[in-house]
Amino acid sequence: MPMDKERKGTRDTTNQQDKKSLREQVGALKNLPKFFRLIWETSPGLTIANLLLRLVKSALPLAMLYVGKLIIDEVIHLIDVTGERNLTYLWTLVALELGLAVVSDLINRGITLVDSLLGDLFSNRTSVVLIEHAAKLDLAQFEDATFYDKLERARRQTVTRVVLMSQVLSQLQDIVTIGFLAVGLIAFNPWLILILLIAVIPSFLGETHFNERSYSLSRSWTPERRELDYLRYIGASDETAKEIKTFNLSGFLAKRFKELSDKYYLLNKNLTIRRAVWGSALSALGTLAYYGAYIFILSATVAGTITVGSLTFLAGSFSNMRGLLQGIMTRFSQIAESALYLQDLFDFLELQPQIMPPANPLPVPRPIQQGFTFEGVGFKYHNSEKWAVRHLSFHLRAGEKLALVGENGAGKTTLVKLLARLYEPTEGRILLDGIDLREYDLNDLRHQVGIIFQDYVRFQMTASDNIAIGQISNIGDKERIQGSAQKSLADLVIQRLPDKYDQVLGKRFNKGVELSGGEWQKVALARAYMRDAQLLILDEPTSALDARAEHEVFLRFSELIEGRTAVLISHRFSTVRMADRILFLEQGQLKELGSHEELLAQNGKYAELFHLQAKGYL
Ligand SMILES: Nc1ncnc2c1ncn2[C@@H]1O[C@H](COP(=O)(O)OP(=O)(O)OP(=O)(O)O)[C@@H](O)[C@H]1O
Numbered sequence: 001m002p003m004d005k006e007r008k009g010t011r012d013t014t015n016q017q018d019k020k021s022l023r024e025q026v027g028a029l030k031n032l033p034k035f036f037r038l039i040w041e042t043s044p045g046l047t048i049a050n051l052l053l054r055l056v057k058s059a060l061p062l063a064m065l066y067v068g069k070l071i072i073d074e075v076i077h078l079i080d081v082t083g084e085r086n087l088t089y090l091w092t093l094v095a096l097e098l099g100l101a102v103v104s105d106l107i108n109r110g111i112t113l114v115d116s117l118l119g120d121l122f123s124n125r126t127s128v129v130l131i132e133h134a135a136k137l138d139l140a141q142f143e144d145a146t147f148y149d150k151l152e153r154a155r156r157q158t159v160t161r162v163v164l165m166s167q168v169l170s171q172l173q174d175i176v177t178i179g180f181l182a183v184g185l186i187a188f189n190p191w192l193i194l195i196l197l198i199a200v201i202p203s204f205l206g207e208t209h210f211n212e213r214s215y216s217l218s219r220s221w222t223p224e225r226r227e228l229d230y231l232r233y234i235g236a237s238d239e240t241a242k243e244i245k246t247f248n249l250s251g252f253l254a255k256r257f258k259e260l261s262d263k264y265y266l267l268n269k270n271l272t273i274r275r276a277v278w279g280s281a282l283s284a285l286g287t288l289a290y291y292g293a294y295i296f297i298l299s300a301t302v303a304g305t306i307t308v309g310s311l312t313f314l315a316g317s318f319s320n321m322r323g324l325l326q327g328i329m330t331r332f333s334q335i336a337e338s339a340l341y342l343q344d345l346f347d348f349l350e351l352q353p354q355i356m357p358p359a360n361p362l363p364v365p366r367p368i369q370q371g372f373t374f375e376g377v378g379f380k381y382h383n384s385e386k387w388a389v390r391h392l393s394f395h396l397r398a399g400e401k402l403a404l405v406g407e408n409g410a411g412k413t414t415l416v417k418l419l420a421r422l423y424e425p426t427e428g429r430i431l432l433d434g435i436d437l438r439e440y441d442l443n444d445l446r447h448q449v450g451i452i453f454q455d456y457v458r459f460q461m462t463a464s465d466n467i468a469i470g471q472i473s474n475i476g477d478k479e480r481i482q483g484s485a486q487k488s489l490a491d492l493v494i495q496r497l498p499d500k501y502d503q504v505l506g507k508r509f510n511k512g513v514e515l516s517g518g519e520w521q522k523v524a525l526a527r528a529y530m531r532d533a534q535l536l537i538l539d540e541p542t543s544a545l546d547a548r549a550e551h552e553v554f555l556r557f558s559e560l561i562e563g564r565t566a567v568l569i570s571h572r573f574s575t576v577r578m579a580d581r582i583l584f585l586e587q588g589q590l591k592e593l594g595s596h597e598e599l600l601a602q603n604g605k606y607a608e609l610f611h612l613q614a615k616g617y618l
Pocket residue numbers: 143381382383384388406407408409410411412413414415
């Protein structure tokens with residue numbers, strides 16, 4: 001099956017990359033300072049509170065063990081006392097131990113609270129950073145599958161990396177606790193520490209190995225995971241439900257999902273089982289070492305070298321330290337693994353757009369004097385060898401209404417995307433008033449060019465928001481929004497909705513009302529009127545409108561944008577002929593250019609298609 005081959009191919013290459021990057025994985029720990037900077041920027045106050053609480057907490061186990069030792073020694077001392085016993089010291093110690101236990105409990109709760117508050121804020125903040133960064137990138141980057149993989153991995157980080165924060169902080173806390181406990185153990189016998197390390201290290205190495213394997217697996221499966229997410233989405237979504245039902249696709253989708261997810265499950269299962277088996281064997285070693293040390297301490301107590309209180313203190317310290325060390329080692333490899341994933345987030349954040357504003361950007365002329373000139377413009381999509389458009393040379397005069405005509409795939413949408421500088425020409429250049437488009441301020445240019453695409457987005461928001469999207473800074477300007485809706489005929493549609501302009505559109509949310517295709521189009525068209533753009537581009541904006549509505553929309557459009565430049569893409573010749581000039585594209589090349597009458601007189605391709613449509617054949 002070609003698709004399977006392709007999928008396998010992708011995974012093999014990714015696997016090789018993963019093996020190559022083993023050293024990178026250790027190096028990934030260098031991401032932690034950057035990560036902590038992000039946390040710090042999220043909330044300095046909560047970060048400090050978190051660190052302080054953890055610092056206090058790390059001293060508590062030693063203090064509690066030590067007070068415990070004093071209590072036992074005092075009890076043994078009191079047993080030996082004959083005559084009247086003074087219990088004040090004992091009760092003071094018990095009260096102290098109780099106080100420490102209460103404080104420890106409170107601090108634990110405090111840490112959990114601060115962790116979860118900070119975690120929520122962090123996750124919100126990284127989501128915002130991600131949205132903002134994605135907005136800076138080029139359209140072409142979004143059309144690239146490897147970019148999507150990066151984005152998908154980065155997106156996962158915003159939620160899951162919250163755990164990393166508590167892990168690293170707990171790690172620091174445990175290291176300090178161990179430091180405290182180690183002082184006690186070393187004072188008794190430094191060899192105990194060595195036994196401890198020998199017991200824990202094999203388990204640590206095991207963990208590291210398996211973490212690296214599971215990271216490689218999960219990374220190499222990113223494309224498949226994306227496919228799984230996609231299948232899950234199309235299998236159960238409001239947008240696809242009707243086709244899934246009529247074509248009876250659920251079985252097909254479920255089978256495809258199951259096949260792919262089963263493969264991943266099996267690979268993952270093998271790894272998980274091996275990890276569990278090795279993990280148990282290696283931690284049994286730790287238990288052995290613990291009992292070895294325990295016997296050593298017991299013998300010293302029996303021999304009278306240390307008191308019974310010291311016995312409990314040391315045994316407690318040892319057992320605590322073993323738990324902590326094991327925790328630290330396991331967590332260390334988890335942290336290293338998380339830091340690897342973090343690399344994906346930072347990689348994504350480091351992606352730079354290729355379309356950059358120049359060092360000294362020019363403002364777009366107001367008004368545009370001469371218009372736009374294409375000089376031998378050609379464009380290839382990055383993932384394609386084929387020229388989508390080529391050898392385009394023409395002048396779009398200021399104030400002119402130009403219609404683009406051509407068969408499907410002729411390059412009309414590509415041409416307007418180049419005009420709006422969503423893509424950079426692969427060859428040739430586009431001039432605005434005689435100066436290369438690249439010299440202009442990108443934001444200003446985007447501001448002065450309003451495009452309504454054929455695949456415009458149906459935002460599941462209120463009617464008012466859906467229109468304001470054309471000029472989001474005017475979201476509060478009700479008059480402007482309603483004025484735009486009147487111009488595009490959307491007002492009539494909106495007036496019939498229960499909540500009028502506050503009506504949520506679409507079915508995704510409660511109380512949302514779905515519109516028909518043509519009604520949606522009128523709403524989207526209103527976005528064009530929200531802007532004071534000097535160049536308006538409408539890419540098949542009326543394909544879903546009925547004939548009368550389309551005619552009216554265009555008559556209005558010509559009147560309402562009088563004096564501004566416009567480019568219209570349409571397959572309906574009744575609309576096209578209203579333009580000042582018509583540019584006929586064929587397979588990415590300019591074939592004919594002139595007014596409707598001129599092109600008819602030429603009796604070329606345009607004339608042929610026009611007559612066909614007039615006869616009702618197209
Ligand atoms: N994102 C893309 N990546 C790769 N190739 C693309 C992409 N978008 C379009 N193409 C290719 O570029 C060519 C021109 O496409 P374009 O969308 O500009 O045509 P169009 O004239 O607008 O077509 P239609 O009338 O169907 O909307 C087509 O051959 C298409 O396959």
